[in-house]
Amino acid sequence: MNPDQTIPTTCTMDCPDTCALDVTVREGRVVGLHGRRDHPDTAGFICEKVSRFHERLYHPSRILHPLRRTGPKGEGRFEAISWDAALTEIADRFREVRDRFGGEAILPFKYGGSNGFLGDGPVDDLFFARLGASRLARTFCAAPTGEAAKGLYGKMPTTAFEDFVHARCIIIWGANPRVSNIHLLPYLKEARRRGAFVAVVDPLRTFPAADVDLHLPILPGTDLPLALALAHEAESRGWLDRAFLDARTTGADTLLATARSWDLDRAAETCGVGAEAIRQLAQVYQKATPALIRCGWGLERNQNGARAVAAILALPALFGKFGVKGGGYALSNSGAVRLDASRLFEMPPWTTRMLNMSRLGALLQEPLAPPIAALYVYNCNPVATAPDQNAVIQGLQREDLFTVVHEQVMTDTARYADIVLPAVTFLEQREIKRGYGSYVVGGVRPAVAPEGEARPNEAVFSALAGRLGFTDEIFTWDTETLVRRMAGALTGLEGQADTYLEGGIQTAAFSGGTPIQFDTVMPRTPDERGHLAPAFLGKDPYRFEPVEAGDFPLALLSPASSKMTSSTFGEFNYPQLRLAMHPADAAARGIAQDDRVKVWNRLGEVRCPADLTDRVRPGVVVLPKGAWMKSSGNGRTATALAPAHLEPASGGACYNDARVEVAGLSSPQDAL
Secondary structure: OOEEEEEEEOOOOOOOOOEEEEEEEEOOOOOEEEEEOOOOOOOOOOOHHHHHHHHHHHHEOOOOOEEEEEOOOOOOOOOHHHHHHHHHHHHHHHHHHHHHOOHEEEEEOOOOOOOOOOOHHHHHHHHHHHHHOOOEEEEOHHHHHHHHHHHHHHHOOOHHHHHHHOOEEEEEOOOHHHHOOHHHHHHHHHHHHHHOOOEEOOOOOOOOOHHOEEEEEOOOOOOOHHHHHHHHHHHOOOOOOOOHHHHHEEOOHHHHHHOOOOOOHHHHHHHHHOHHHHHHHHHHHOOOOOOEEOOHHHHHHHOHHHHHHHHHHHHHHOOOOOOOOOOOEOOOOOHHEEOOHHHHHOOOOOOOOOEEEHHHHHHHHOOOOOOOOOOEEOOOOOHHOOOOOOHHHHHHHHOOOOEEEEOOOOOEEEEEEHHHEEOOOHHHOEEEEOOOOEEEEEEEEEOOOOOOOEEEEEEEEHHHHHHOOOOOHHHOOOOHHHHHHHOOOOOOOOOOOOHHHHEEEEEEOOOOOOOEEEEEEEEEOOOOOOOOOOOOOOOOOOOOOOOOOOOOOEEEEEOOOOOOEEOOOOOOOOOOOOOEOOOHHHHHOOOOOOOOOEOOOOEEEEEEEEEEOEEEEEOOEEEEOOOOHOOOOOOOOOHHHHOOOOOOOOOOOOHHHHEEEEEEOOOEEEEE
């Protein structure tokens, strides 16, 4: 037996940490994944789900060859075909659709969280631009937060993880690093050891009580009133840093004009927490230096999302918390390193219609002109992740819709495809992965050869481009050439192609080592000021719009879990969907632990067992995001209950605006 090999690479999963990995290979098969120690945050440990990634690699549902549908859509009946036959059929059908309806009748449908620069952006965007396809607004996640960060501070780099240890007050707002940012936890622990006050704002209790000093379990969608109440306290108590606001910001008076109507009592009633807890948070935050807000993505998933994030990001300016290491805010750092695609090729004008991915179900059924006649799905599993799941499924069942899915395993979405293409995993490809939490750019190198006939995105789009007569030079580059050319097109660091090809990492450099907001890094706005009433929010930027619950009194949350990254790993790591609810809400409905229940609203219904826990506040129930249809009693998941209306300022998805009712089922058969 040959000795085990250890292959260095970088995790591409949609996570702020972007870990450096050691992959153990035995006789040509991956048998283990471990965290490397040469990454500033990985520090030798990784999450359980990625440590089990080789189970996906060799799972029975792995797609090994191109497939053509042989049965009704959704039944998952396919026959194996050659790559040549699959690519020829896709190219021919795209031509037919374009000739009949125009290129806008073709919709590329993707999300790029678990992908790098090769597989998400230059090659595929150029392909669909040449085709004249519709463009996709990617709004499942980070649309409201992204717009707020850009509008207020031009996506200024934010506080590095390692600088959390300097903070004396840390507010974790709408984030759960215990399941989706685990390498922040050692820094939080060290900060507390040094005396930091840690507060968590979240409807769910995500930390053990011993690990935090204050938990505000606010009602979903009320983050904006809470932030405005903190701003109100700052002004009414004379805590505002007027010198900073006058010199370095605009728009503070607009925010404060709205905040004046949100005193502690009004905010407490709206948010469902005590006024004294809000007062304590304001006092501790005001007194502490440095003080830091870790803003997450959970709070954006409602109709007040962008306004809430903007108000929260304005707090460090109002309270004077910028300009010191460990102060300010932490959010996405994806803007620190960017790919300048203009160094690679000349992008043709792509000004076709923009379609919002969060409305996929409606888009597939509305009388659009032209209609969506062809759908190409990659880097995404919309049946499990798009709002209004029933509408999405109905749209995918259209016999006149030609659907291609490029995927690693047979997902719920792939079962509705006409052509399924086998995709590589990150253990079988080369990539360049940019972190959006840690300031790392990592090289991804293949640990093993691809299973079956799996191919990466860029290879498939280049092959299709050839069949459709597109002659751009980038479509002729092999993978190593792409890595080398893209390394030279990065901004924010001097990309080292050989480092990436070897699976190594680079760290973005800042003056002084790590960024200090309004000191070593400034807002990337034209005037280098913070704009606390950004134009994208409109004339009344901080108005609050409560969700009308009607006959459905319980707020449904669908947060991240320790089992999945979005819907990735749902093939083996989430066998049964369960509803978490507070014992008081359960008792009022005659529901006991493990009872089968139905959760419903006007959009749909989910059937599953109940878990009673005080980790969930009264008035809130939880179904984790990303679960596959097989995990529930009736083949539906949380997105079947999620509305498809959009956050008004950014077009973001509003999953957490779902309002539901829950009832017990009289017998196990009722759950089927």
